[in-house]
Amino acid sequence: MSQLSASALSFTNPSTPPSTGLTLTKFHLDKPGSGEVQVAFLYAPINPLDLLVVSGKYPVKPRHTVPGTPAPSYVPGYDGVARVIAIGEDISPSAFHEGDLVIPAGLGLGTWRSHANVPASSLLNLTSGLPSSDVPARSDVLAFSILRTVFVTAYLLLEHSRESLKPGDWIILNAATGAIASAVVQLATLRGIQSICVIRDRPDPASNQAAIDELKRYGAHTVLTESELEESAAGIQGKRIVLALDAVFGASAERLAATLAPGGTLVNYGTLGGGGPAASMRLTSRVLFWNQITVRAFRGSTYLAQRTEEEARDMVVWLAGLVVQQRLRMPSVQLVRWGNADKDGVRRAEDRPVGHAKLVWEFEWFEQLK
């Protein structure tokens, strides 16, 4: 059997900024070994987590290396979607077929490469989980590449507070044009939960209006800029807000906390406002004690770990089904063609101002998916 020409971005030692330590390596891929599946990646996002991993600031290392390099070359990229192109021995014939769409089953798979032979157990087969009538469109496949980091995270952010969330309830979110927040708005809408979206103030009224229109299409009830929320409570008047999802921290988190109804919860899942670990929010006794609110942090992996492997898989497949049925729409991303841009894509992600669309590697496309 002829060998496959493949390429991967990889790093041997952590580096800051991440792009400086990455190399594009071309290599030949043998046929898959026993228990392995050969895949061709279709899309893989460049996530903030990946940048942390390459710069050595995240305590989990990639589990895969580029074959045939003198020093171990770790392949970053924990998220993405691939197509099965060959199947090794000792794989159950019902588990994988050529053409199946797969995503990583866990952290560390290494998706920043064109092709790979990986253990079958490290893949989650979306095709076998979807009803056979559901043929994914190309835009659905793109959405699958962010199932884990965006849709699963959004789902867990809502689910994590499920005891208090009932149809008709109100939630409030900041950084609402972000991929996770817009997925939260859509999932909340599906559950009958009404959302108030807070977006940063844009200098340009047209781009402001575009963001508002987009969020309303996702089902947002009210969209306010940070300064509109600060200046007036008119947009939230009379609404019993039980959950605030905060990706900004600092003053923006304080504004969200102040809108909560008694007994409400503020969940922090990011510090887009800057300041890193030293960033802080001020919690007054009026908000915390009088209103009896709870403030907690969210890390998706903690909540995923509370599920069995089967439960996690069922959740991912269910979310994939919502995408194919057009009940969940893909947030805006920007595609970077693999091979042309290689590590320039990473450099662009590093310099990306907060609130801009996520970058996603686009690999070779297969016209016939099924």
Place this chain on the structure above:
Amino acid sequence: MSQLSASALSFTNPSTPPSTGLTLTKFHLDKPGSGEVQVAFLYAPINPLDLLVVSGKYPVKPRHTVPGTPAPSYVPGYDGVARVIAIGEDISPSAFHEGDLVIPAGLGLGTWRSHANVPASSLLNLTSGLPSSDVPARSDVLAFSILRTVFVTAYLLLEHSRESLKPGDWIILNAATGAIASAVVQLATLRGIQSICVIRDRPDPASNQAAIDELKRYGAHTVLTESELEESAAGIQGKRIVLALDAVFGASAERLAATLAPGGTLVNYGTLGGGGPAASMRLTSRVLFWNQITVRAFRGSTYLAQRTEEEARDMVVWLAGLVVQQRLRMPSVQLVRWGNADKDGVRRAEDRPVGHAKLVWEFEWFEQLK
């Protein structure tokens, strides 16, 4: 039957400071009506809650008034212990006996009076709940007067976090010489939970040492002053602290939060540090997000409301039993003789600096309790 000479502190309109609106009224008490029990109060604390009620700053009004006054005169005092001295008609013979010790079954009974006829349903009979071998000593009866505000609150503060508390776990508390905190230390010790007590810095080394000795007698493992905790982590090194109970807020709460192990919880139940509703604590991303801690407020009534009447009664009787068995010791209080001091006791409570012993009215004592 001859009428009983009684006295009560009462108010008609809210006033600040509370002492200015209170009047000591002497009146005659008829025999108890149908369904009523006549009680003589033995001890009743002057709680911060009572002062809030009299000054109209707490949204619950006393339910009892002084008989025969032209305008309704509300009797404050929600906590205390009384002795049954007469029983009206239509009371089950097994429910109350002369000499039984009773405490209020709920909020609003009005304990700042020497005697009262009250509905049997508004009383909780401690004597009938205790094994007949357990004869309470006078100091136990004094402890019963703070069962609800101190021991129940301390129990709920620990119980409220029960999912994460296991024998061997560490907790940290500030304002540790306060009545509630010292009850928490004792209840934690009974459950095998180790406590680190933080006390304010006292100018006088002898009183510092007395506070430390007292807390160690309650079972505290480590006692640190606020400045010792601020200056060095030596006292907490190597201890996985899962729960911080904060009655001070502000900088003291921030110090406690910084000691928590990943996943820990800070529960705020007071703002002794001053500043009222505007008081604030700074929550950094390092503490909240990196350490994944939760910050929440505690109000005992919220957690009591989650129990049935029977469950609440069983808990109170269980705590009373611990007192009689000398497994729970009374925190320091200062007695104020009823009738001599009348509303001067309230004035002293108003002027009380933070961290001083609670004031408790002492009424007439009955030598023969049982």
